[in-house]
Amino acid sequence: MPELRNCIRCGRLFNYIGGVPLCIACKEDDEEEFKRIKKYLQENPGATISQVASELDVSIEKIKKYLREGRLEIVGDEGIPILTCEKCGKPIKTGRFCNECSRNLASELSSVVKKSDFGSNYQRDGGMGFRYLSRGNSGNKRNE
Numbered sequence: 001m002p003e004l005r006n007c008i009r010c011g012r013l014f015n016y017i018g019g020v021p022l023c024i025a026c027k028e029d030d031e032e033e034f035k036r037i038k039k040y041l042q043e044n045p046g047a048t049i050s051q052v053a054s055e056l057d058v059s060i061e062k063i064k065k066y067l068r069e070g071r072l073e074i075v076g077d078e079g080i081p082i083l084t085c086e087k088c089g090k091p092i093k094t095g096r097f098c099n100e101c102s103r104n105l106a107s108e109l110s111s112v113v114k115k116s117d118f119g120s121n122y123q124r125d126g127g128m129g130f131r132y133l134s135r136g137n138s139g140n141k142r143n144e
């Protein structure tokens with residue numbers, strides 16, 4: 001039996017199926033808006049968030065939401081700290097965590113099951129990486 005809910009945006013009652021409680025109309029709206037942002041960014045690479053917001057009449061919060069959801073990515077200027085990693089606070093371009101933290105989180109989550117991360121940790125902490133050994137011996141002999 002479908003559950004009736006109020007749309008969080010327009011307040012209308014609708015058949016809730018899961019996910020964000022938006023009615024179909026608002027969900028479509030959302031998609032449309034997202035597409036507009038995406039298109040705008042394709043045409044204006046490197047546009048700032050506030051530029052996009054004012055040009056398209058979309059709230060900055062909304063754009064940030066898309067970024068958090070990983071549906072948009074900031075391209076171009078790396079310096080804009082619009083999003084920060086929820087763990088370490090580093091500026092990031094998309095999603096909720098920086099690459100490092102999301103890798104750590106992922107390995108934390110999966111470390112019980114698999115230990116694929118073992119290799120990289122080993123390399124990093126070991127301090128015993130490979131050294132360049134002289135190759136001169138074999139290289140120079142045939143030089144005549």
Ligand SMILES: [Zn+2]
Nearest residue numbers: 007010023026
């Ligand atoms: Zn609605």
Ligand SMILES: [Zn+2]
Nearest residue numbers: 085088098101
């Ligand atoms: Zn981080």
